[in-house]
Amino acid sequence: MSKAQSPDNFSMFGQADEYFEKNVLPRDVKGYQRIITRTTPYNHSHDTHYVFVRSGTGILTMNGLDYRLLPNTLTCLSPFNRYRYTPDPGQKLDIVECRFNSGAYVYLISNPYYKIKHFDVPTEPPIVRVSGFMKDIARQAIAGILEESAKNRPDSTDMLFCYITDLAGVIYDGIASGKTVKPIDYSK
Amino acid sequence: MCPVMENDGLFILVRDGVGSFIINGEEFVVGKGHVAWIQASQVLTIIPEFSSALELWVCVYDYQLLNYFLFNKISITDETGIVNAIPVLPYDEEDVAPIIALFEQYERLSRLSSRGSAVVRSSYLRKIELLYNRAAKKHSENYNINTMPLGRRVSLYIATHSTQALTAADVAEALGDVTENDVKHALLVATGMNFNQYYMRLKLVFTLSYFLYYSLQFDYIAACAGFSMDVGFYRKFKAMTGLTPQAYRERMLCDGSNGRIYRGMILSETIISAMNYLYENFSEHIDVDTIAGDLYTTGSVLRSHFRDYLHTSCKQILALFRVRYAESLLTTTDLPIVDISIESGFSSDRTLGRVFAEINGMSPGEFRKMRSRKVGK
Numbered sequence: 001m002s003k004a005q006s007p008d009n010f011s012m013f014g015q016a017d018e019y020f021e022k023n024v025l026p027r028d029v030k031g032y033q034r035i036i037t038r039t040t041p042y043n044h045s046h047d048t049h050y051v052f053v054r055s056g057t058g059i060l061t062m063n064g065l066d067y068r069l070l071p072n073t074l075t076c077l078s079p080f081n082r083y084r085y086t087p088d089p090g091q092k093l094d095i096v097e098c099r100f101n102s103g104a105y106v107y108l109i110s111n112p113y114y115k116i117k118h119f120d121v122p123t124e125p126p127i128v129r130v131s132g133f134m135k136d137i138a139r140q141a142i143a144g145i146l147e148e149s150a151k152n153r154p155d156s157t158d159m160l161f162c163y164i165t166d167l168a169g170v171i172y173d174g175i176a177s178g179k180t181v182k183p184i185d186y187s188k
Numbered sequence: 189m190c191p192v193m194e195n196d197g198l199f200i201l202v203r204d205g206v207g208s209f210i211i212n213g214e215e216f217v218v219g220k221g222h223v224a225w226i227q228a229s230q231v232l233t234i235i236p237e238f239s240s241a242l243e244l245w246v247c248v249y250d251y252q253l254l255n256y257f258l259f260n261k262i263s264i265t266d267e268t269g270i271v272n273a274i275p276v277l278p279y280d281e282e283d284v285a286p287i288i289a290l291f292e293q294y295e296r297l298s299r300l301s302s303r304g305s306a307v308v309r310s311s312y313l314r315k316i317e318l319l320y321n322r323a324a325k326k327h328s329e330n331y332n333i334n335t336m337p338l339g340r341r342v343s344l345y346i347a348t349h350s351t352q353a354l355t356a357a358d359v360a361e362a363l364g365d366v367t368e369n370d371v372k373h374a375l376l377v378a379t380g381m382n383f384n385q386y387y388m389r390l391k392l393v394f395t396l397s398y399f400l401y402y403s404l405q406f407d408y409i410a411a412c413a414g415f416s417m418d419v420g421f422y423r424k425f426k427a428m429t430g431l432t433p434q435a436y437r438e439r440m441l442c443d444g445s446n447g448r449i450y451r452g453m454i455l456s457e458t459i460i461s462a463m464n465y466l467y468e469n470f471s472e473h474i475d476v477d478t479i480a481g482d483l484y485t486t487g488s489v490l491r492s493h494f495r496d497y498l499h500t501s502c503k504q505i506l507a508l509f510r511v512r513y514a515e516s517l518l519t520t521t522d523l524p525i526v527d528i529s530i531e532s533g534f535s536s537d538r539t540l541g542r543v544f545a546e547i548n549g550m551s552p553g554e555f556r557k558m559r560s561r562k563v564g565k
Contacts, residue, residue, distance in 0.1 A: 042520050046468060063512075064519025064559030079467060080512035082520040102467030103460065110455035112256060112400055113306040115444060119498035121508050123515060123548070133296060137308060155318055158257065162318070165311035173304025 029160035031098040031145035039086040048105040049077040050167045052142045054094040058087040060127075065183035067127055069093065072135050073181060075127040076171055078105075096142045098164060108161075108168055127181040128174030141166040192233075193379070195393050197249040198226040199316050201291045205242035208235045209276055213339035213378030216276040218242070223287050224276040225249075225320050228393045229347035231379045245291055249313045251397035252440070256454055257314040268348045273324035274331040283323035290316050306449045338363075339378025342371050343386065350390035351414045356383045392428050395421070399437045402453040402497065406433045458483050459493050462502065470509040471533040476502050506533075511547045514540060518556040525552050 036058070051060075053073040060067045060075070062083040067075075069085070077083060079102065087093045100108075109116060130138050141163040148156040148163070174180065200209075202222045209216045209224060210233040218224070226232050228251065236242040262270075277284060294312045297305045333341055345359050356375075357368045366374075372383050379386055391413045398409045410421035425433050444450030462479050477487040479502070494502050514532040517523055523531070529540035537552075544552050 044516070061520075063516045064556075078512075079470075080509060080516055082516040101464075103464035106455070106460045106463040106467070107259070110256075110460060111307055111310055112252065112451050112454055113303070113310050113449065115303055115450045115452060116498060119500050119505060121512050123512065133300075134304075137293070155321070158259075159315065159318055161257070161259070162311040162315045165314075166308050169304040169307030169309075169311070171304070172307055173300075173302045176302055176304060 027101075027104075027157065029098065029100040029104060029157055029164060031096055031142075031149045031160070031163075033146060034093075034095050034097060036085045036087050036093040036095065040084045042082045042084045044079075044082045045099065046079045047099040047101055048079065050098045050164060051075050051077060052096050052098075052138060052167070054096060054139075054142065056087060056091045056093040056095075058085055058091060058093045059184075060085060062125065063123070065124065066186075067181050067183055069095075070129065072130050072138070073127060074130055074138055074167065074171060074174070075125060075181075076168075077125060078121065080121060081125060096146060098142075098145050098160075098167070100164060104161070104164075108165060111165065111168075114168070114172070124183065126171050126175055128171055128179045129181055130170055130174055130179065134170045134173055137166055138170045141170075193228070193231045193389070194226070194248075195228055195396055196251060197228060197254065198224075198232075199247040199249055199291075199313070199320070200224040200226060201245040201288060203243040203245055205240050206237045207240065207242045208237075209233070210235065211275045211340070212343045213374070214337050218276060219279070221279040221284055221288065222276055223284055223291075223320065225273075225317070225324075226275060227271065227347070229271065229343060229390055230275060231343075231381075245295060247291070247294055247313060247316065249317065251393065252400040252454075253310055253313060254317070255397050256400075257311075257317075269325070269328060270321055271348050272333050272344050273321065274327045277320065277323050278327070280323070283319070283326070287316055287319050287323070290319070301447055301449075303444065303450055337374075337378070338366065338370065339374040342375045343379055346375075346383075346387055347390055350387065350394055351412065353414060354387060388424055389428065391415070392425055395425070395433075396436075399433070399440060400452075400454050402456040403458070403493070453497075455497055456493055458485055458490060459497055462490060462494075463498075463505070466502070466506055466509060470506060470513065471531065473533075474506060507543050508547065510534060510540075511544050514544065514552065515548075515555065515559075518552055519559045528552070 051074070053069050053071055055071050058069045060069050060083060062077070062081050085093055085095070144163045145160060148159045153159075200223070202218045202220055204220050206217075206219045209218055211226065211230050216224070234242065234244075290312050294309060297309045297312065333344060336344070341363060342359055345362060346354065356371045360366050360368045360371045363371070375386060376382055381389070395409045395413045398404055398412070406421070407418040410418055413421070415421040422432065425436070429436055431439070440451065441453070442448050442451045461483050465479055466474065476490065480487045480490040483490070490502060494500060494505070498505070510533045514528050514534075517528045517531060518525075525540065526537040529537040532540070534540040534543065541551055544550075544555070548555060550558070
């Protein structure tokens with residue numbers, strides 16, 4: 001907390017805002033739906049994205065690897081990924097992308113319940129196929145992201161950050177319970 | 189039930205039964221579907237109706253977590269509105285049904301022991317708070333500080349001014365039409381504590397909310413809460429909790445062993461800022477000492493923060509970011525390796541080759557060849 005504060009001005013709640021002065025707080029979290037009917041060009045962004053497949057099937061090609069996309073597939077794409085979507089013939093891929101800047105991502109993983117054993121960026125990004133209760137949570141989070149992005153209430157960023165925290169927890173849980181999606185092995 | 193005052197906030201859902209909650213001297217009749225947010229400034233007494241039982245679900249919402257999620261600056265007016273808001277929401281299908289749904293899912297999540305579920309639960313608490321605040325705002329016209337009994341008004345005034353030097357006379361003057369003795373008496377009746385006990389307790393609860401911020405010193409936290417002498421803070425803290433601040437913090441942390449829920453420190457601003465900088469500028473020339481200078485710290489402090497909290501170094505993270513980005517260019521473009529090395533922030537293709545091999549155990553060319561065979565045509 002580098003800002004000199006007088007106790008008279010101090011907030012009743014401590015507030016992270018008093019503690020973090022730099023541009024590291026989640027200011028801009030946005031979610032949007034995409035319906036993909038044909039192969040997209042390669043995409044790259046400096047933001048982090050959560051991508052959730054609501055319906056349809058296809059392929060996600062990322063950094064030279066193909067991953068099967070089925071409904072309820074959730075992934076986190078970082079600024080180090082270039083990727084494209086290819087729907088299966090006759091299919092529409094209905095996906096929701098939620099994007100936020102890197103500061104928000106780092107703030108997200110600094111949640112006191114998120115354990116960082118050793119910070120790493122694996123060559124294969126985390127892709128999980130969610131099911132059961134975690135699927136319900138992911139779907140509700142996605143619906144919430146779309147609703148809050150559209151309504152733009154005064155506390156929408158706060159609510160959106162909660163939803164991306166849900167998705168982070170779902171991925172965290174999916175990895176721990178072995179629900180990760182492996183790249184397609186064409187040699188078989 | 190005996191009156192209770194916790195150091196954390198409590199969300200309470202009345203699952204069944206009828207009764208009342210006495211909150212800082214004010215009575216609220218509760219029944220099935222009522223939701224309450226008992227903040228740390230509130231003394232709660234639960235009274236079931238005669239020959240009835242109250243079935244309650246309680247979620248503990250600690251102030252460390254609340255502060256972590258409270259990253260958007262809110263005005264003192266809004267904040268005072270939250271503290272002074274109605275502590276029990278009347279049942280209203282539209283407002284309360286989504287909160288009840290979150291409670292029910294929270295209860296299911298509590299039965300899972302995975303770390304992911306703990307992360308999700310943390311956000312559920314914040315969502316309950318946000319929905320609660322939205323619903324409480326609708327009642328702010330009919331329920332505000334002017335409509336409350338004096339004991340509750342006094343307690344809430346102290347709660348919103350606990351970091352300031354405050355006396356009962358100051359509170360009496362601020363509220364108007366009451367004497368210092370009225371203030372002291374009303375507070376004692378409402379909370380069971382005298383002015384100094386209540387005021388000191390809130391100051392100490394305030395300090396607790398900062399305990400999980402890595403790199404904040406206790407004497408600084410004490411100064412923020414308005415303690416003029418460190419020693420006074422340490423003495424009062426031990427008197428209230430029976431522990432030193434250090435020991436209390438140790439108890440708040442958990443390494444996640446033996447099936448317990450992991451809880452760690454919130455990363456320091458320095459690490460978050462430095463990481464953010466690395467993410468956004470990895471393809472540029474980056475000097476660790478320059479980042480440290482921009483963050484008003486030194487290279488050695490920055491290095492130790494990375495080692496302690498991310499268990500790696502700034503240099504290794506930067507190398508990792510660049511190599512991963514180089515991988516994406518190798519596999520999705522036809523750019524020559526020398527161009528990719530510059531594009532991903534390396535000074536030459538030789539440096540890229542060396543660092544790439546250290547991380548992936550193969551050359552960039554071999555990697556490109558290997559991955560090109562793995563994509564469907």
